[in-house]
Amino acid sequence: MSNINIGIIGAAGYTGGELIRILINHPHVNIAFAHSKSQAGKPVYATHTDLLGDTDLVFSGDDIQELLNKEELNAIFLCSGHGESKKFLExxxxxxxxKVIDLSTDFRPETDGFVYGLPELQRDKIKVATKIANPGCFATSIQLAILPLADAGLIKDAVHVSAVTGSTGAGQALSATTHFTWRNNNMSIYKAFTHQHLTEIKMSISKLQAGFSEAVNFVPYRGDFTRGIMANVYTAFAGSLEEAKVIYKSFYASHPFTHVSDSPIDLKQVVNTNKCLVHLEVHDGQLLVSSIIDNLTKGASGQAVQNMNIAFNLPEDAGLRLKAPAF
Known part of the structure; x- marks a missing residue:
């Protein structure tokens, strides 16, 4: 099989760096260019310092249109800030x-011909898509916690979500709430009930459970760690724990990265991997679903590669069998 030639726009940021880490070891991919205006001409390892010795790639700062014209590209990843992808394509x-795989929020409502790229929800549509909107990180974790219930038509009441994310979820640019002296040994709530990922979460639920109109009450937290998301989701449920496990394990049986754990879960099981682990509990008529992912892999760049694999008819897990730190 000949290699897929890809380009990365916005390659100096967290998601761009994570893409490079995955794709330089992907058996079917060649990185034609990694573009960055701010780091043009510098070795990739000067910014992503862990890649010293792994790649001799140099950030391209050439005119992007010239790069697009001269390279025989098969796919392009857009890793710039929100709002920039739409400007780029215009x-x-x-x-x-x-094929275009966008990691921003710009096309997640499935506008301009984009398909929403959550493989556990839309694998068949991704297979034939030319434009893929990669899901948000919180949205990925929360959706994987509740979509099996929606598929069974069993969301009958409001959905309540409490979720915490690592500091890399805020991007590479420093701000008052990402600075070490503020973030360390600290937690805070932000965008309670108004987070931008609510739109795509509700859209996905409606795809499986027509007429869904219940509230999704989402309280996000900033965590004092670097990477990972834990979402704890609960809603009314009339069944038993055993019945819930049957629903969830059946829904995810054909998906290589999402697994139902019978034991309690913790973030180190998924950090640096493309996995989502889900754990179920039933308490007094409420189903509690805990869901964990790495916000930079399954929540961003790893899922983008998973989408690329599906769109090019490659093994879905190609280049993505990554090892969690565990300790």
């Missing part, structure tokens, strides 16, 4: 044969 022309 300003540049891409051959129709080039």
């Amino acid at each position: 300003a540049h022309s891409l051959p129709e044969t080039v």
Whole structure:
């Protein structure tokens, strides 16, 4: 099989760096260019310092349209900030044969021909898509906690979510709430009940449970750790724990990265991997679902590669069998 030629726009940020880490070891991918205006001309390892000795890639700062024209690309990943992807596609022309995988929020409502790229929800549509909108990190963890219930038509009441994310979820640019002296030994709530990922969460539930109109009450937390998301989701449920496990294990039986754990779960089981682990409990008519992912892999770049694999008819787990730190 010949390699897939890919380009990365916004390659100096967290998601761009994570893509490079995965793709330099992918058996079917060649990175044609990694573009960054701010780091143009510098070795990739000067910014992503852990890659010293792993790649001789240099950040390209050339005119992007020239790169798009001269490289025989098969796919392009857009890793710039929210709002930038739409501007990029308006300003540049891409051959129709080039697949676009966007990691921003710009096209998640499935506008402009984009397919929402949550494989556990839309694998068949991703297979034939030319434009894929990668899901948000919180949205991924929360959706994987509740979609089996929606598929069974069993969300009958409001859904309550409490979820915490690591500091890398805020991006690479420093702010008052990502600075070490503020974040360390600290926690805080932000965007309670108004988080931007609510839109895609409700959209996905409605795809499986037509007419869904219940509230999704989401309280996000900033955690004092670097990477990972834990979402704890609960809603009314009339069945037993055994019945819930049957529903969830059946739903995820054909998906290589989402697994139902019979034992309690913790973040170190998934950090640096493309996995989602789900744990179920039933308490007094409430189903509690805990869901954990790495926000930079399954919540961003790993899922983007998973989508690429599906879209190019590659093994879904190619390049993504990554090892958790565990300790």
